[in-house]
Amino acid sequence: MTAEAKAAYKPRNKIRETGVDRAFNAVNYSILAVFLVVILYPLIYVVSASLSDGAAVISGRVVLWPVDFSLVAYQKIFAYERVWTGYGNSLFYAVVGTLVNVTMTLIAAYPLSRRDLPGRNIILGLFLFTLFFSGGLIPTYLLVKDLGLRNTRWALIIPQALSIWNLLIAITFMRTSIPHELLEASQLDGCSDFQYFTRILLPLSTPLIAVLALFYAIGHWNQFFAALLYLTNKDLFPLQIILRDILISSQVDMNMMEDLQSMAAREAMRELLKYALIVVASVPVLIIYPFAQRYFVKGIMLGSVKG
Amino acid sequence: MATASSLTNTRTQTRPKSTYVSRTLARIKKNWQLYVLLALPVAWLLIFAYYPMYGAQIAFRDFLPGKPILQSEWVGLVNFQRFFESPMFARLMKNTIGLSIYSLVVGFPIPIILALMLNQLRTGLFKRSVQMVSYAPYFISTVVMVGLILQFLDLRRGPVNLFLQALGLPAVHFMGSAEMFPSIYVWTNVWQYTGFSTIIYLAALTTVDPALHEAAVVDGANRLQRMWHIDIPGILPVIVTLFILNMGQVLNVGFEKTFLMQNPLNLATAEVISTYVYKIGLAGGVANFSYAAAIGLFNSVIGLILLVSANWASQRLTQKSLF
Numbered sequence: 001m002t003a004e005a006k007a008a009y010k011p012r013n014k015i016r017e018t019g020v021d022r023a024f025n026a027v028n029y030s031i032l033a034v035f036l037v038v039i040l041y042p043l044i045y046v047v048s049a050s051l052s053d054g055a056a057v058i059s060g061r062v063v064l065w066p067v068d069f070s071l072v073a074y075q076k077i078f079a080y081e082r083v084w085t086g087y088g089n090s091l092f093y094a095v096v097g098t099l100v101n102v103t104m105t106l107i108a109a110y111p112l113s114r115r116d117l118p119g120r121n122i123i124l125g126l127f128l129f130t131l132f133f134s135g136g137l138i139p140t141y142l143l144v145k146d147l148g149l150r151n152t153r154w155a156l157i158i159p160q161a162l163s164i165w166n167l168l169i170a171i172t173f174m175r176t177s178i179p180h181e182l183l184e185a186s187q188l189d190g191c192s193d194f195q196y197f198t199r200i201l202l203p204l205s206t207p208l209i210a211v212l213a214l215f216y217a218i219g220h221w222n223q224f225f226a227a228l229l230y231l232t233n234k235d236l237f238p239l240q241i242i243l244r245d246i247l248i249s250s251q252v253d254m255n256m257m258e259d260l261q262s263m264a265a266r267e268a269m270r271e272l273l274k275y276a277l278i279v280v281a282s283v284p285v286l287i288i289y290p291f292a293q294r295y296f297v298k299g300i301m302l303g304s305v306k307g
Numbered sequence: 308m309a310t311a312s313s314l315t316n317t318r319t320q321t322r323p324k325s326t327y328v329s330r331t332l333a334r335i336k337k338n339w340q341l342y343v344l345l346a347l348p349v350a351w352l353l354i355f356a357y358y359p360m361y362g363a364q365i366a367f368r369d370f371l372p373g374k375p376i377l378q379s380e381w382v383g384l385v386n387f388q389r390f391f392e393s394p395m396f397a398r399l400m401k402n403t404i405g406l407s408i409y410s411l412v413v414g415f416p417i418p419i420i421l422a423l424m425l426n427q428l429r430t431g432l433f434k435r436s437v438q439m440v441s442y443a444p445y446f447i448s449t450v451v452m453v454g455l456i457l458q459f460l461d462l463r464r465g466p467v468n469l470f471l472q473a474l475g476l477p478a479v480h481f482m483g484s485a486e487m488f489p490s491i492y493v494w495t496n497v498w499q500y501t502g503f504s505t506i507i508y509l510a511a512l513t514t515v516d517p518a519l520h521e522a523a524v525v526d527g528a529n530r531l532q533r534m535w536h537i538d539i540p541g542i543l544p545v546i547v548t549l550f551i552l553n554m555g556q557v558l559n560v561g562f563e564k565t566f567l568m569q570n571p572l573n574l575a576t577a578e579v580i581s582t583y584v585y586k587i588g589l590a591g592g593v594a595n596f597s598y599a600a601a602i603g604l605f606n607s608v609i610g611l612i613l614l615v616s617a618n619w620a621s622q623r624l625t626q627k628s629l630f
Contacts (some may be wrong), residue, residue, distance in 0.1 A: 002595075013397075018529055020529040020530075020531065021529050024427075024529065024531055027528070028424050028428070029425055029428075029433075029511040031424065032424055032425070032428070032433075032437050035421070035437065035441070036319070036436065036437050036440055036441070038496065038498070039440050039441050039443070039444060040440050042455065042459065042498075043443065043444075045466060046455065046458075048597055057464075058463075058464040059469075060466065060469030060470070060472075060473065062466075066397050083367030096408065104347065104348050104351065106599030107344045107345070107347060107348060108345060108348035108349075110341070110344060110346075111338075111341035111342070111344050111345045113347070114338075114341060116334065117338055117341055118331050118334050118335050118338070119335075123345065123349065126349075126352060126357075127352060130352065130356040130357075132555055132610070132611055132614055133360070133607055133608075133609055133611050134356065134359065134360070134557040135357075135358075135359025135361070135362055135363040135604075135607070136359065136363055136584070136600060136602050136604055136606070136607055137581070137584055137585060137588065137589075137599070138365070138584065138588045138589070138599045138603055139358075139359035139360070139361075139362030139363045139365065139600060139603075140355070140359045140362075141355075141588070141589060142362060142372075143355070143358055143359055143362060143363075158351075158355075159355050161351055161355070162348060162351060162352070168420055169424070192340060193338065193340035193341050193344075194344075194437050197344065200605045214519065218446060221448070222446075222447075222448035222449065224448065224449060224450050224563055224567075225470045225562060225563050229589065240448055242449045242565065243448075243449050243450045243451060243454065247450065247451070247453070247457065247458075248450070248453055248454055248457060248567055251419070257418075267464075271458070271464055274454065274459065277454075278451050278454055278455060278458075281448070282446075282447060282448075282451060285446045285447075286446075289443065289446060290439075292446075293439065293442055296442070296503075296506075297442075297506055297510075
């Protein structure tokens with residue numbers, strides 16, 4: 001609250017702003033406006049292109065808004081099974097993975113946030129060291145392989161069960177946002193550490209849990225590398241692998257094109273499909289974005305308070 | 308009897324120490340439930356973060372899959388020597404460090420400048436729109452991001468080249484050029500991450516004391532002077548911290564983005580250490596685990612050294628450091 005109040009408070013100039021300041025403001029606003037357009041334009045273009053006719057897209061007639069409105073690309077994508085398998089798998093990884101992540105983060109963060117825990121600094125040090133040094137890709141891959149996790153869904157969940165950055169956010173939250181007196185009072189009342197954790201700490205940590213869940217869920221949804229490393233079974237592929245095949249390797253299934261006769265029409269459809277697929281893949285993130293944005297900002301601030 | 312008496316003897320002799328030990332033991336006993344909670348995360352950490360560090364010793368061995376690590380022949384620094392002597396070494400180092408420095412020089416100051424500029428705006432619709440829109444690209448996955456880049460920069464059908472042609476300019480084969488790869492990589496990162504990176508600086512700026520600004524206004528300082536003499540010193544600790552962390556990442560160019568942007572035409576500048584390790588160790592026909600692990604370990608060690616040196620330098624220069 002105090003931070004927000006401070007931000008809202010700007011010294012009120014009773015005296016008119018000087019010429020330098022007015023020039024500064026004009027330049028400041030102009031640069032930020034240009035920046036806004038540069039960020040926004042590609043996003044609008046993708047959506048417009050996906051809603052246009054393929055011929056209009058590849059001839060450059062789409063500038064800002066859809067030209068010759070058409071939903072044909074979306075119809076084809078909705079009929080394409082691989083995209084749906086990928087969607088389902090990604091949803092599974094995001095939901096189950098996030099549950100595991102949040103649980104692990106909370107049970108690690110609570111003891112480490114207690115200053116009276118003997119050995120706390122050593123254990124925390126063990127966690128922090130891994131931020132700056134790792135055994136590397138190959139030993140990690142061999143470990144996952146030896147544990148028999150390759151080509152199972154767990155390969156995308158267990159090796160990434162905990163993010164140390166998120167653990168730091170959780171520890172900071174528990175130290176700064178939950179009054180220390182609560183612990184002392186509950187201990188006087190004979191409350192055990194388990195009881196304090198489940199009955200007092202967790203209910204007070206809902207903003208933290210929201211932040212963690214969002215960070216982790218977006219991470220899982222956008223995850224590509226682990227799937228590339230550990231999965232060869234097509235039934236387990238998350239959406240990002242399928243997107244890679246279509247968007248980057250340009251492997252478009254010919255069944256999607258069989259009704260199109262000319263080469264030109266096929267080429268136009270291929271481009272159109274890519275734009276529509278980018279939109280379809282980003283929909284889940286776009287839906288939660290307005291709501292998520294606030295929490296992400298909060299999370300970053302939590303991490304920066306005493307990181 | 309003798310042991311018992313000697314025990315009591317030592318206890319009386321070193322009383323302060325033993326009470327300290329017994330008090331700690333009592334505290335451990337009292338807090339046993341906390342250790343139960345920690346058990347699973349710590350076990351996970353030891354298995355998935357520390358065991359691979361132990362496994363990294365295959366860099367010093369001639370490791371064949373299926374054989375236990377300790378039974379593989381110890382070959383010392385042969386794998387490292389082979390890497391340093393290979394023609395790829397100079398190229399990988401040049402590409403990796405070049406791309407990182409380019410990213411750092413461009414990508415590090417821009418969010419700071421943007422945050423300072425945003426901080427000058429009154430809270431209102433415009434400020435909120437800039438923030439809302441500029442954070443959005445952060446949420447796009449790397450695969451979709453690279454897909455977007457390929458779409459926009461396509462030689463024949465990409466909007467950028469269609470635009471150039473409309474102006475009567477020749478089309479540019481952006482993705483087919485090794486010289487252009489670093490710029491495309493860095494500036495698209497700026498597009499994707501700048502907005503989100505401002506958050507931490509904006510948070511830091513809210514902690515700058517408004518009284519300083521008031522005093523400066525009374526003294527006739529303009530906005531630019533206040534930014535320079537009040538805002539920047541105010542957020543300097545955050546800047547230093549982030550800079551040190553970034554230094555530790557100099558050799559860790561984003562694997563996913565580089566890998567996905569690679570094609571035979573831009574590989575001369577687009578092959579970096581992490582993508583090379585992946586190709587040598589896991590994607591090639593004959594997997595060479597030990598050699599790839601040696602390159603990876605080299606990468607990790609240099610990263611740690613860079614981080615520690617940046618921290619040390621910062622301690623000397625600004626009295627601010629991470630640890």
